[in-house]
Amino acid sequence: MRWIDTLESAAASKLPEAVHRYFRQGSAGEVSVGEAVEAWSRYRFRPHVLNDVSSIDLRTTVLGTPVDAPILVAPSTMQRMADPDGELAMARGVGAAGSVLGVSSNAGTSFAELGATGVPWWLQIYVVRNRDITRQMLDAAVAAGARAVVLTVDTPVVGRKEDEGQTVWDLAQDDQFLVNLPAGEWTDDDLDKADDLNPDVIGWLAERTGLPVVVKGVLRGDDAKRCADAGAAGIIVSNHGGRQLDGSIPTAQALPEVAEALAGSNVEVYVDGGIRRGEHVLTALALGARAVFVGRPALWALTVGSAEGVTRLLTDLTDELAHTLRLIGVPAPSSLTPDLLTTR
């Protein structure tokens, strides 16, 4: 059996049930989480033949940072539930694979410790109602060497999870996910996610940090354009792994519209959600993504194999991508085009 396909059940046997459920689950009726993987597998390939594929080069850059392959790790909270070293182990695994790490604003490791690893990382931020909190977190991330700010925009309120019994919140200690919250007497209202954001927040973040701003959670071309006009350097086509608005369209379906809206601009397009195979990565790149992010598989790999598990996940996906590029007759990701695909 393919190692990546063993990860979820191997992780389940190591984790408390409530934590495994938290990693796996979607919101509400779990329609979107259930559709995400299948949506990539719906595409069919129209391969080229008689092209020289003896040498495959997967290296690229993301916002100027060189990576060995266009496969990055999505920000996710509760990594210290997966491995005692949490984000530090994730960072080591990502670094060994020559990739980039997304770091959740609800991380269980301090930004300073992550920065000290030297592994390139992007801060994911939820702007909260009390902007003092957000400002202090941004400043700490900049001081620790974050290379970009990823603004999550699909969560003005947190998607409802239909849990019964014990949940991850019954088990989690603050030092597993709130390490980077600035010191202070904060109320729940201070900490609630801001629900009054508009595109001006992109310029505010760029100005505060001096970093490129990547907007995560865009599913429409018109919104992508609004973000670009407001100064975004990148867009992540994402429905948050089906964890916020249930029933939102699969990212495999949303990506072509966003890529088309941003064609000819300098804005880099990324995608996440349901990417589990080299064929899915290739499909995403052909549809216009510069790179993909993986979420749950990285958490499962961290649970099962710590840093080495994360490295193996990324290198296995990279090997599959190279193999698939050979079979489709295209030697470099930058030459992938939508005409290589058709829908079933």
Ligand SMILES: Cc1cc2nc3c(=O)[nH]c(=O)nc-3n(C[C@H](O)[C@H](O)[C@H](O)COP(=O)(O)O)c2cc1C
């Ligand atoms: C357990 C878990 C925690 C997550 N935490 C965050 C988070 O703190 N911030 C965020 O922007 N996205 C978060 N995400 C969403 C991921 O960044 C990503 O969008 C999603 O997992 C991609 O889908 P995939 O898991 O199918 O690869 C989380 C996802 C999971 C599974």
